[in-house]
Amino acid sequence: MIETYVPISQLKIGEQYDQIFMVVSCTQKKTHKDKKPYLAITIKDVTGEMIGNVWDFKYEDNPDIFKRGGFVRMKIEIGLYQEKIQFSCNKSDVQPYTGNPDNLNDYVVGPNENILKVYSEELKTLLANIADPYYRDIINNAEQRLGIIDMLKSSPYGLKGPLAYRGGLLIYTTHLIKMSLAIVNSCKDIELLINESLIIVGSFLRNIGWATTSYFEGDYLRLKNSFYMTGIERASFRFIHDLILHVESDLNLTIPESKKQSLENVCCDAKTIEGKIIMSASQILDFFHYSDFLLRGRKPNQEWVPDHMGLFVGHNT
Secondary structure, three states, rough: OOOOOOOHHHHOOOOEEEEEEEEEEEEEEEEOOOOEEEEEEEEEEEEEEEEEEEEOOOOHHHHOOOOOOOOOEEEEEEEEEOOOOOOOOEEEHEEEEOOOOOOOOOOOOOOOOHHHHHHHHHHHHHHHHOOOOHHHHHHHHHHHEEEHHHHHHHOOOOOOOOOOOHHHHHHHHHHHHHHHHHHHHOOOOOOOOOOOHHHHHHHOOOOOOOHEEEEEEEEEEEEOOHHHHHHHHHHHHHOOOOOHHHHHHHHHHOOOOHHHHHHOOOOOOOOHHHHHHHHHHHHHHHHHHHHHHHHHHHHOOOOOOOOOOOOOOHHOO
16 A cells, blocks of 8 residues: 655645655764764655754664665654755654655656666566476576566556656566466465466566567657557567577477467466466556556646546545
């Protein structure tokens, strides 16, 4: 569940806020009179930056809390100092935060390199669980020959919305594998023979068409002609088909026809139980990403405004 987040531009003087902030910079300082240590911190999101102080904090005692480009939970108070709005908090008001917030698009227009690195490592860990030797060969070939994880890091997921930026495809793909495996694990008591290797590889390649049909000019997302000619599903199908041919040629082996068809089917109308699971997981993720985006749509000035044409959120009533 995405927690309530008040953008930096909307923080009000005299109010307190307890939420997750993104750290831009951190400098150790001492007060002039009694030489007590404190940190000068700059926080940032898509609406702007704000400087502030964390009192009685020695950076060397816990250097992992305030990392550049990382996140930290703080209970801060907004005030005015030398006619500038600043925040302040005590050491006891700071809590470490690991990983990335679900509302990542509140902080950055596209993830920074540190965030992409975290997702890349998590994705590699998930891919290491591929037990089927044929599917493992396919993924290893794609990484060694094409650098496919770097392709995901430079590609969007969708033309608009919360993941239409560099690395959006990497983030979505990582979530899709985890969601698909979660569905499988929730059905362990049902006596079904499910190929978990196909679940992982199918989730990994289902949306690869975005990497082959789109590119960026600066910060602007552009489409290649292949997008209009084939569409995403067909582009993903072609990529998987060509990848299988290269693997067979490079490794001098023959992949069973059933495995080929099962993998090719996951990017379009699912014909297998694994394909149905991946398709269901994708629909769940799209619901969470895009329903929230509709409910909290942005105006050009980056302020959050309600969109009553979106979904009705019953638990908020």
